[in-house]
Amino acid sequence: MLSWQVETFIKEKQLLAANDRILVGVSTGVDSMVLLHILETLQKKMGFVIGVAHVNHKLRATSDEEETYLRNYCQEHNLPFYSTWWENPPKNGVEEKARIFRYHFFKETMVSQHYQVLATAHHRDDQIETMIMKMIREGNLFSAKGIVASQSFGATGELVRPLLQITKEEILDYSKKEGIVYFEDQTNALLNMQRNRIRHQVIPLLKEENSQALSHFQQLSDQLSAAEEIITEQQKKWYQALIKENYHEFEVDVDSYLTFSQAQQFFFLQELAKKARKYYDITLSTKQIRQVMKLLSEEKAHWVMDIDQTWQFQKSYNRLFLSKQSNKDEDxxxxxxxxxxxxxxxxxxxxxxxxxxxxxxxxxxxxxxxxxxxxxxxxxxxxxxxxxxxxxxxxxxxxxxxxxxxxxxxxxxxxxxxxxxxxxxxxxxxxxxxxxxxxxxxxxxxxxxxxxxxxxxxxxxxxxxxxxxxxxxxx
Structure with missing residues (x-):
C-alpha cells in the first residue's frame, strides 16, 4: 500500500519525528492532495501534527474555487489552514517568480505559526525532470543531483519530500482507489514551458527504453549527493587552509594550491567561487575557473584577469587575490x-x-x-x-x-x-x-x-x- 511505502521512506530517511509540527504545501493538484491524505493517515500513528498552506496565484479562472474547496476540506478535517493571494502576478518569468512567492509565504507561516517542517509533494517523476533540466541549463555535477529528500529551510526549519520514491503513476492509482478529489492545472499540458516538454516528450521515451529509468535516475541522484558530501567536506578544509578573507578580497596561497592535482585545483577554485557568490553576489563561470587554472599553471610572477567591471583576479608572486577594485576616495x-x-x-x-x-x-x-x-x-x-x-x-x-x-x-x-x-x-x-x-x-x-x-x-x-x-x- 502506498501509505506504507511513504511511512517506510519517512522512517528510513528520518524525515519526520513525533511531536513535529508539519506545514504541508498544498496546491489542490493530485500530488499534493495525495500527500495530504497520506500524512493525515500517519499523523496519529507517528505522533506529528499537520497544518495546510495554500497560495492562490490568481492565474486561472478556477483558482478561487480551488482555494474554497481546500479551505472547506481543512475545516471538515480539523486542519489549520493558511492561505494568501498573489495579487500582482508578473507577465514574464511567471513560473520562477511564483515559486519564490510561494516559498516566501511558507517561510513566513512556519515562523509565525511555529512549524518546524515544510512538506512538499515532489515525486520520482519530478526528480528525473529536474535532473534533465539542470543538466541542460548548467551542466554542473552537484546541481545535477536534482531534488533531495530533506534540506534545511529558512533559519531553523527543514524541507522534506515524503513522496520522492513514489512515481506519478502510483500517485494517480492511489487517488482513484481512495476517491481523492483534486484539481487539474490545464497549463501542465502546454508545451511552451521547458518542464512540460521534458515531462510529455522526453520522459515517456526514456521509460519506453527502460522501465527502470526513474529508479536509475534516483540512484544517480543518491550517489551524487554522497559524492557532494565527501567533496564539500574536503573543499572546506582546503578553503580554511589556503584562503584568507579580507575586506572585499580573498587571498590565496598559490604555493600550496600548486601541490594539488588538476581535479583538486578545480574543486578548490569552485569552493572559492561559492564563497564569492555568497558574500558578494559575484558569479564565476566554469570557463573563468579554467582560465585561472591555466594562468596559475604557467607560474608567471604577475598577471591580472578581470571577472567583471569591479572584480578581478590578480597574481603577485606566491599570492593570488580575488578582489574588488578600490575606490580612490575610500579611506x-x-x-x-x-x-x-x-x-x-x-x-x-x-x-x-x-x-x-x-x-x-x-x-x-x-x-x-x-x-x-x-x-x-x-x-x-x-x-x-x-x-x-x-x-x-x-x-x-x-x-x-x-x-x-x-x-x-x-x-x-x-x-x-x-x-x-x-x-x-x-x-x-x-x-x-x-x-x-x-x-x-x-x-x-x-x-x-x-x-x-x-x-x-x-x-x-x-x-x-x-x-x-x-x-x-x-x-
Missing part, C-alpha cells in the same frame, strides 16, 4: 577585518573581539574599560568589517523598522564627536550588522529561546586629559 585605514577568534585594538582606547562563547579572551589592560557586549547566534558571519560611518548607512532595528544611522544618532541625542568615533560593523557584503557601542541589527540578535554561539566584545575608555591617571586624578 583604507578606517577599514578593519575581524574574523572569528580574533581581537584587535582599534585605537589606544578601543579594543574589540569576536569569540566562540566559551573561548572569550580579554587582555588584562582592557578588563576595567567600559564594555559593550552582544551575544550572537550560529548564523552570525565568521568574518566582519569595522569601518567608519558612510552616507546612506542604514540598520534594521526591528522586524519592520530600518533607520539611517544619521537619524539614529539624532534620535538618541548622540554628540557629534561621539558619532565620528563610533564604529560600523558590516558583513563582507557591506550589510550593517551593528553600530558600536550603541546598537546591533535586529537580524543579528538571537531570539530568547535561541542558543548563544558567539560573543562580540567592544571595550573602550574615554581618552585621558593631560596629566590624568587611570583613576581620574590629576597631578
Amino acid at each position: 583604507a585605514e578606517s577599514l578593519l577585518t575581524l574574523n572569528l577568534g580574533e581581537s584587535k585594538f582599534l585605537s589606544k582606547n578601543e579594543w574589540v573581539g569576536l569569540f566562540s562563547k566559551d573561548k572569550v579572551e580579554v587582555p588584562e589592560k582592557v578588563k576595567c574599560w567600559l564594555e559593550y557586549r552582544q551575544d550572537l547566534g550560529k548564523e552570525f558571519p565568521f568574518s566582519v568589517v569595522l569601518r567608519k560611518r558612510q552616507a546612506g548607512d542604514r540598520i534594521q532595528l526591528n522586524k519592520q523598522l530600518h533607520k539611517k544611522l544619521s537619524r539614529f544618532f539624532i534620535d538618541k541625542k548622540v554628540p557629534q564627536n561621539s558619532r565620528d568615533q563610533a564604529w560600523v560593523m558590516t558583513d563582507l557584503k557591506d550589510n550593517v550588522l551593528g553600530l558600536l557601542p550603541y546598537v546591533f541589527s535586529y537580524l543579528c540578535i538571537p531570539k530568547e529561546t535561541a542558543k548563544i554561539h558567539y560573543v562580540l566584545l567592544y571595550k573602550y575608555r574615554k581618552p585621558k586629559l593631560e596629566g590624568e591617571t587611570d583613576a581620574g586624578k590629576r597631578y
Whole structure:
C-alpha cells in the first residue's frame, strides 16, 4: 500500500519525528492532495501534527474555487489552514517568480505559526525532470543531483519530500482507489514551458527504453549527493587552509594550491567561487575557473584577469587575490577585518573581539574599560568589517523598522564627536550588522529561546586629559 511505502521512506530517511509540527504545501493538484491524505493517515500513528498552506496565484479562472474547496476540506478535517493571494502576478518569468512567492509565504507561516517542517509533494517523476533540466541549463555535477529528500529551510526549519520514491503513476492509482478529489492545472499540458516538454516528450521515451529509468535516475541522484558530501567536506578544509578573507578580497596561497592535482585545483577554485557568490553576489563561470587554472599553471610572477567591471583576479608572486577594485576616495585605514577568534585594538582606547562563547579572551589592560557586549547566534558571519560611518548607512532595528544611522544618532541625542568615533560593523557584503557601542541589527540578535554561539566584545575608555591617571586624578 502506498501509505506504507511513504511511512517506510519517512522512517528510513528520518524525515519526520513525533511531536513535529508539519506545514504541508498544498496546491489542490493530485500530488499534493495525495500527500495530504497520506500524512493525515500517519499523523496519529507517528505522533506529528499537520497544518495546510495554500497560495492562490490568481492565474486561472478556477483558482478561487480551488482555494474554497481546500479551505472547506481543512475545516471538515480539523486542519489549520493558511492561505494568501498573489495579487500582482508578473507577465514574464511567471513560473520562477511564483515559486519564490510561494516559498516566501511558507517561510513566513512556519515562523509565525511555529512549524518546524515544510512538506512538499515532489515525486520520482519530478526528480528525473529536474535532473534533465539542470543538466541542460548548467551542466554542473552537484546541481545535477536534482531534488533531495530533506534540506534545511529558512533559519531553523527543514524541507522534506515524503513522496520522492513514489512515481506519478502510483500517485494517480492511489487517488482513484481512495476517491481523492483534486484539481487539474490545464497549463501542465502546454508545451511552451521547458518542464512540460521534458515531462510529455522526453520522459515517456526514456521509460519506453527502460522501465527502470526513474529508479536509475534516483540512484544517480543518491550517489551524487554522497559524492557532494565527501567533496564539500574536503573543499572546506582546503578553503580554511589556503584562503584568507579580507575586506572585499580573498587571498590565496598559490604555493600550496600548486601541490594539488588538476581535479583538486578545480574543486578548490569552485569552493572559492561559492564563497564569492555568497558574500558578494559575484558569479564565476566554469570557463573563468579554467582560465585561472591555466594562468596559475604557467607560474608567471604577475598577471591580472578581470571577472567583471569591479572584480578581478590578480597574481603577485606566491599570492593570488580575488578582489574588488578600490575606490580612490575610500579611506583604507578606517577599514578593519575581524574574523572569528580574533581581537584587535582599534585605537589606544578601543579594543574589540569576536569569540566562540566559551573561548572569550580579554587582555588584562582592557578588563576595567567600559564594555559593550552582544551575544550572537550560529548564523552570525565568521568574518566582519569595522569601518567608519558612510552616507546612506542604514540598520534594521526591528522586524519592520530600518533607520539611517544619521537619524539614529539624532534620535538618541548622540554628540557629534561621539558619532565620528563610533564604529560600523558590516558583513563582507557591506550589510550593517551593528553600530558600536550603541546598537546591533535586529537580524543579528538571537531570539530568547535561541542558543548563544558567539560573543562580540567592544571595550573602550574615554581618552585621558593631560596629566590624568587611570583613576581620574590629576597631578
